Amino acid sequence: MKKIPDPVDLTRKLIAFETINPPGQERKCCRYLAGVLQEAGFRIDLYEFDAGRTNLVARALMGNDSLPICFTGHLDTVPLGSADWQVNPFAGEIIGDKLYGRGSSDMKSGVAAMVVAALRFIREAVGSPKITLVITAGEETGSQGARHLVGLENVLGKAVALVVAEPTANYPMVGHKGALWVEVRTSGVSAHGSMPDRGVNAIYKAVRLVDRLERFDFEASPHPVLGMPTLNVGTISGGANINSVPDFASIGVDIRTVPGLSNQVVLDRLTSLLGREADIRRLVDVGSVATDPSDPWIQRVWDITAPFLDEPPMAKGVTYFTDASFLTPAFGNPPTVILGPGEPTMAHKTDEFCYLAKIEEAVEIYLKIMNSGYP
Numbered sequence: 001m002k003k004i005p006d007p008v009d010l011t012r013k014l015i016a017f018e019t020i021n022p023p024g025q026e027r028k029c030c031r032y033l034a035g036v037l038q039e040a041g042f043r044i045d046l047y048e049f050d051a052g053r054t055n056l057v058a059r060a061l062m063g064n065d066s067l068p069i070c071f072t073g074h075l076d077t078v079p080l081g082s083a084d085w086q087v088n089p090f091a092g093e094i095i096g097d098k099l100y101g102r103g104s105s106d107m108k109s110g111v112a113a114m115v116v117a118a119l120r121f122i123r124e125a126v127g128s129p130k131i132t133l134v135i136t137a138g139e140e141t142g143s144q145g146a147r148h149l150v151g152l153e154n155v156l157g158k159a160v161a162l163v164v165a166e167p168t169a170n171y172p173m174v175g176h177k178g179a180l181w182v183e184v185r186t187s188g189v190s191a192h193g194s195m196p197d198r199g200v201n202a203i204y205k206a207v208r209l210v211d212r213l214e215r216f217d218f219e220a221s222p223h224p225v226l227g228m229p230t231l232n233v234g235t236i237s238g239g240a241n242i243n244s245v246p247d248f249a250s251i252g253v254d255i256r257t258v259p260g261l262s263n264q265v266v267l268d269r270l271t272s273l274l275g276r277e278a279d280i281r282r283l284v285d286v287g288s289v290a291t292d293p294s295d296p297w298i299q300r301v302w303d304i305t306a307p308f309l310d311e312p313p314m315a316k317g318v319t320y321f322t323d324a325s326f327l328t329p330a331f332g333n334p335p336t337v338i339l340g341p342g343e344p345t346m347a348h349k350t351d352e353f354c355y356l357a358k359i360e361e362a363v364e365i366y367l368k369i370m371n372s373g374y375p
């Protein structure tokens with residue numbers, strides 16, 4: 001029987017595959033994992049949405065007709081950033097109790113832990129629930145891989161529960177806000193800056209819209225876990241030079257939504273509030289995710305994770321969004337937990353690291369979740 005890899009070694013292997021997105025190029029990393037899982041008896045399907053951009057779906061215990069528990073993670077990482085690294089970002093260097101490298105926290109440690117747990121599960125499982133691993137490409141640039149899978153017919157099917165192995169330091173998080181990022185453009189008529197009456201000033205129009213945006217009322221009550229939706233004007237630009245009437249201006253708006261308030265409802269309200277002067281373009285549109293903390297499967301996950309935490313889990317959400325925005329609705333809205341060994345504060349940082357112990361603990365937690373099934 002083949003030896004199951006050590007989860008820290010596997011994380012280091014995954015870090016050594018450079019999968020910075022853009023451009024991504026997750027194929028080699030993805031095929032490597034596909035080989036490991038296939039050898040252990042998983043049924044493997046690969047789905048490419050672009051050259052070198054590969055998603056992997058691995059299924060275990062197909063003979064069993066129950067719905068699977070799904071584990072998901074992404075293989076792409078964000079770029080290295082402009083600051084110099086003190087360690088080689090692809091060497092998977094271990095210093096003391098930490099493993100360094102791009103993707104060590106976000107989220108190759110999470111993927112490695114779920115793969116190792118799955119290998120142990122399939123070797124030991126007797127009459128256990130089915131599991132499915134969905135390993136995606138292109139998450140960091142708007143869940144391209146997950147959206148591709150969701151768009152394919154008869155690929156994902158339904159699931160009873162979803163574990164997203166994004167970095168939470170092994171804290172079981174019950175959701176996250178949605179995001180709706182839009183660009184609002186205004187247009188005008190250019191004229192010489194000495195004769196503004198001959199033109200129409202697009203910046204003046206934009207300023208009036210910004211004023212309305214600042215006073216935007218979501219007419220929502222706070223979500224019990226995720227709180228209030230928010231809106232922030234993050235950028236404004238316009239005009240070509242100081243001595244012309246600007247015929248173009250642009251406002252960047254970051255809206256975070258909570259369950260009970262869909263992105264589409266907010267967009268419709270924004271469209272009617274801003275009126276004809278505004279040309280609204282959607283840049284990012286991902287829904288919120290939240291599971292009732294009293295859900296019996298969430299309670300089971302809390303029981304499993306409690307011994308690994310300083311205090312019993314409480315209902316909390318993460319600040320980022322995840323592939324669950326697409327996968328959870330596609331799976332039929334099963335209970336979803338975001339739970340992974342990475343350090344949330346290390347995601348996207350220079351000299352990113354993950355604690356070695358958290359990777360080992362995540363394997364134990366995932367294996368318990370796999371073995372204890374669905375209530």
Ligand SMILES: [Zn+2]
Pocket residue numbers: 074106107139166167
């Ligand atoms: Zn991530």
